[in-house]
Amino acid sequence: MQYTTAALCLISATLSLAAPTTKRDTFSGFIVPSVLKIHDINSNANVASLHTATVRAANNVETSTLYQIPIPASLAGKTCALVIQATAGDQVQGTQELDIFNNLFADLNNLPSGNQRNQQLARVKFNSGTGFYDFDTVGFANPKIQSFPCPAGATLKWESVAVGTFDVNVISQDFANVVGAEAPNGLSVGYF
Template sequence: MKFTTAALALLPATLTVAAPAATSGYAVPSVLKIHDIKTNLNKPSTFTSTVRNGNQETSTLYDIPIPAAAAGRTCGLVFTATAADDLQGTRSIDFFKNLFTDLNSLTSGNRRDQGISRNKFNPATGNYDFVRSDVTPTVEAFPCPAGKVLHWEAAAVGDFDINNVPQDFAYDGVHVPHGLSVRWW
């Protein structure tokens, strides 16, 4: 009996349970800035603001680091909002790849390169769905650039469009982040 009790007492010290490796996740922006089209200035922000309304026009710039855990996986752009967010007009966003390399130090300009998708808000799901008839999306599913930083921009679509959406800067492991994220699977 003493041997059994001693053996059971040692058992927890000798067994280890490995945590399962993450098979999917979401990368979120590390830096976000609002680009004022009229002044060409960039201002740090905690929300996406793509506005085209009369003389006002803004876009949003992002640095999105893709974690090493995404190596060999597929990535895809995700943008979510709720009816409580300020969404008006076409409620659409054009996404672009940009040529800046460090958004922290980019005080003006956007260095826009090429379009990567057009997305439109779907109130039934809260997702901005890909609009394939207007732009062929290149970021719906693409090889994850693990360990690299994506430099993207969101811009308003049409004559009147407002998308003001608070940004989540962390993934809680359960819920899809609010605003822009890159899902990897």
């Protein structure tokens, strides 16, 4: 009896760790950032960019990435989820993880410095087998953006932050919203 109980607990734990982040093949489409800026932790400066560059490395190099993502009013009643994809041309090394926070800035276009980081929403880890970042529910239980009601007509303001002492996540960003199940490269909000 003890063996059966232990085996069932182990199987249950294994299944919960191996569960996919979301059913990416069920998405109706994806919303991408309208503004993306790299935040230099040391200088506090923000610079517009075409890619995520969330890095913590030797020689005191540390950057995070700020995103502004307007959610169309037409998504009222839909479910949303964070999706991050990296392809072969991207650079993912070290811990290969990102902590995602919401931010309090009003307009990223008019934010030359600072990040106004607020509450952690999730931790994700790169899955080299799929090219997607999966939610790490062990490192951060109950991620708030794994599945959530789409905030139709609102703008999401997020930041990706490096995890650990060496973490490199440099990912090209597609900037065209996508209809259908094929996720764009970079950070997006999938909906269904």
